[in-house]
Amino acid sequence: MVSKTTSSALSNASFVLAALTAGGGAIGYAKTGSVPSIAAGGLVGLLYGLGGYRIANGQPYGVELSLLASVVLGASAFPRAIRLRKPVPIFLSILSAYGLFTFGTALRRA
Known part of the structure; x- marks a missing residue:
């Protein structure tokens, strides 16, 4: 436990991470009108938020949901960061790597 x-x-x-990804998706939509940005940011933000809620309330599968969000x-982000070498995909890759490390370590120790 x-x-x-x-x-x-x-x-x-x-x-x-939920706030950063959902907020980033909304900003991406506001700046460029990109529906995929708001959809992806909203989905990943929702997964992180639900995972955080479940972790905070001691419910099962919270860490797994947050890890899933990091994988998604x-x-x-990683392929776009490598291909485009632009700040936003690089930042998203860093967020993902942080989530993969944090929630992966927590899952392994559980």
Whole structure:
């Protein structure tokens, strides 16, 4: 079982990632009118938010949902970061890598 301190840190990380990805999707839509940006940002943000909620409330599969969000984000961001070498895909790749490390480590230790 995950300690309360670890659980709090994991849920906070998940909520921050939810806000960053959902907010980024909304900004991408506002700047360029990109529907895929808002859809992807909303979906990944929802997964992170739901994962954080479940972690905070001691419910099962919270860490797994946040890890899934990191995998989905990374699957999209890493190839674009390598191909385009632009700041937004690179930033999304860093967020994904952080999530993969954080939630992957937590899952492995559980």
